[in-house]
Amino acid sequence: MTPEELALLCARGADRRKGEEIAILDLRGKSSLADFFVLISGTSEPHLKALRDEVEERAAEQGVRARGVDGFPMSQWIILDFVDTVVHLFSRERREFYALERLWGDAPRVEWAPD
Numbered sequence: 001m002t003p004e005e006l007a008l009l010c011a012r013g014a015d016r017r018k019g020e021e022i023a024i025l026d027l028r029g030k031s032s033l034a035d036f037f038v039l040i041s042g043t044s045e046p047h048l049k050a051l052r053d054e055v056e057e058r059a060a061e062q063g064v065r066a067r068g069v070d071g072f073p074m075s076q077w078i079i080l081d082f083v084d085t086v087v088h089l090f091s092r093e094r095r096e097f098y099a100l101e102r103l104w105g106d107a108p109r110v111e112w113a114p115d
Helices: 003-016 045-061 092-098
Strands: 020-026 037-041 068-069 078-081 086-089
Touching: 003 020, 003 037, 003 045, 003 086, 020 092, 037 045, 037 092, 045 078, 045 086, 086 092
Parallel strands: 037 086
Antiparallel strands: 020 037, 068 078, 078 086
């Protein structure tokens, strides 16, 4: 599975659990951190947990496991590090505060559609 396919898979998984404002940023050639960031907003701590579980489950079904997971629903920002694809699950407030879309404003967005 390519990093872009994994990013799309994660976005679609989050969409199944009603993730909000889902965006995929293409960082290839712009960062050595990852090729793709998937940004997803959740509405509450239980919602962030459900989003995390869904993304991890969808990836595991394809034989992919996160190298690391950092943060907890109560921290309002969870990061799933799949090496070349990094998924950020935020509360709306944390997403606005850290403003990754502005920080990586020159990164193209990947168009995607729900399942």
